[in-house]
Amino acid sequence: MEKVLWNGKIVNKEDVRISIDDRAFHFGDGVYEVVRVYDGELYLADGHMKRLYDSARKIGIQLDMTPDDFLASLVELREATGLIDGTIYVQVSRGEWPRNHAFPDQSVAPQIVGFTKQAKRPLEQMKSGVKATIIEDTRWLHCDIKSISLLGNVLAKQKAVEAGCFESIQHRDGVVTEGSSTNVFIVKDATVYTHPANHLILNGITRQRIIELGRKEGINIREEAFTTDQLLQADEVFVAGTTVEIMPVIQVDDKKYSDQPGPVTLKLQSLLNEDISQLASVKH
Numbered sequence: 001m002e003k004v005l006w007n008g009k010i011v012n013k014e015d016v017r018i019s020i021d022d023r024a025f026h027f028g029d030g031v032y033e034v035v036r037v038y039d040g041e042l043y044l045a046d047g048h049m050k051r052l053y054d055s056a057r058k059i060g061i062q063l064d065m066t067p068d069d070f071l072a073s074l075v076e077l078r079e080a081t082g083l084i085d086g087t088i089y090v091q092v093s094r095g096e097w098p099r100n101h102a103f104p105d106q107s108v109a110p111q112i113v114g115f116t117k118q119a120k121r122p123l124e125q126m127k128s129g130v131k132a133t134i135i136e137d138t139r140w141l142h143c144d145i146k147s148i149s150l151l152g153n154v155l156a157k158q159k160a161v162e163a164g165c166f167e168s169i170q171h172r173d174g175v176v177t178e179g180s181s182t183n184v185f186i187v188k189d190a191t192v193y194t195h196p197a198n199h200l201i202l203n204g205i206t207r208q209r210i211i212e213l214g215r216k217e218g219i220n221i222r223e224e225a226f227t228t229d230q231l232l233q234a235d236e237v238f239v240a241g242t243t244v245e246i247m248p249v250i251q252v253d254d255k256k257y258s259d260q261p262g263p264v265t266l267k268l269q270s271l272l273n274e275d276i277s278q279l280a281s282v283k284h
Contacts, residue, residue, distance in 0.1 A: 003080040005090065005114030008065060008073055010080045013115070022111055023094040023104070028149030030093035030110075031055035035074060036242050037116075040084050041279040045071055047205040052092070055146045060103065061094055061110050074114065083116040087243060090114035091148060122244060126269060129250030129261055130166035132239070134228055135159050137170035137177045137200075144199045156180035167239055169252065172200065174227050179239050182247070183207040187236035187264045192221040206240050206272075213271040219264065236262030246272055 002013040023029035033048045049067040056063055063070070074088050093111045097104030139152035157180040160168040167179045177195055178184055183204040185194045192214065197203035214221045231237065237249040237257060246269045248261035261269070 002115075003077065005073055005077045005112065007109075007112050008069075010073075010076055016113070018111070018113070019096045021096045021098055023097060024091065024111070024148060026099050027101070028147065028151075029059075030091055030148045031059065031061065031146050032089065032091040032148050033146060034242050035088045035090070037078060037083050037086050037088060038121075038276050038279050040078070042071075042074065042078065042088070043276060043279060044205045044209060045074065047208060051146060051203070051205060052090070056092055056110075058142070058145050059094075059147070061092060063092065063110060065112075077114055077116060081116040083118065085120060086116060086118040088114060088116050093148070119243065122247070125166070126245060126247060127261070129248035129258075131164065131251045132167045132169050132179070132237070132249045133160055133163040133165045133253055134231070135168045135170055137172045139170075141199055143177070143201050144197070144203060146202055153180045163253075166247070167249070169231065169239075169249075171228050174229070175225050176228060176231055177201050179241075182239035182241040182244060184231075185210075185238050185240065186226060186231055186234035187238075187262060188230070188234050190220065190235075190264060192219060192264060192268075193224050193226045193230075194221070195225050196223040204241055206242055206245065209275065210240055210246065210268055210272060213275060214268055217267070217271055219267070236265050238265045238268075245269070 003010050004013045004016060006016050033052045035045050035048045036043045049071050053067055091113050095108040095110050097108050135156060156168040156170060167182055169179055169184055170177050176184055178201040183194060185192055195201050211221050232255045239247050239249060248265045250257050
């Protein structure tokens with residue numbers, strides 16, 4: 001039987017029953033994280049836990065478990081499912097309460113659910129690059145919260161699918177924010193630009209690691225907003241996220257940058273790959 005995490009315990013999936021009165025069902029009232037697993041090891045898990053607790057705090061959800069205990073439960077879930085390469089999804093809703101827009105009584109406990117999914121690294125796409133399309137960012141103004149209310153992101157991703165693209169690159173009044181499920185980077189004259197981590201974007205854990213690794217290597221990386229015109233005039237473009245790692249974008253709408261990833265993108269891919277590989281060396 002498939003094992004899942006349910007309120008701090010590892011149980012059979014068939015034994016979990018989520019109430020119709022769970023606020024995740026009524027309002028999308030909750031937060032979540034997706035942690036990547038490589039060779040049986042959780043990657044950047046501390047960063048994901050920090051962001052999960054930050055997101056919960058921002059919407060007034062109080063978790064009784066400590067971040068360390070929460071992380072231990074994810075490790076236990078990985079062991080119970082035998083996941084080697086893939087992801088762990090974990091969601092925290094505000095809990096079960098009859099439908100009412102106002103928060104429930106403080107005695108209501110948050111509901112926690114987690115499950116694993118096998119997933120290979122997208123190595124072929126990372127080598128060849130992908131296409132993207134530019135769309136208007138019509139989402140809410142708390143994109144820094146990793147909310148389970150993802151309708152805006154779903155609609156943005158669907159626009160990419162309908163355009164035959166991998167990702168939608170969103171903008172507000174001409175200023176690029178982020179993708180539907182990724183952070184966006186451009187390279188111009190060997191300098192990397194990405195939108196600053198404010199309420200208009202989700203501060204990706206992979207985004208943070210790329211910036212850290214790149215700066216250590218001497219790459220000039222600026223957390224600075226850029227426009228759609230600058231995007232189309234860039235030397236290189238890539239998007240990044242937990243499941244896509246560093247994904248080169250070789251074409252945006254009718255603008256084709258190259259037939260293959262650029263040198264700065266390749267360098268950052270190499271640095272991230274080395275970082276991931278260190279998991280295996282620590283394990284063995």
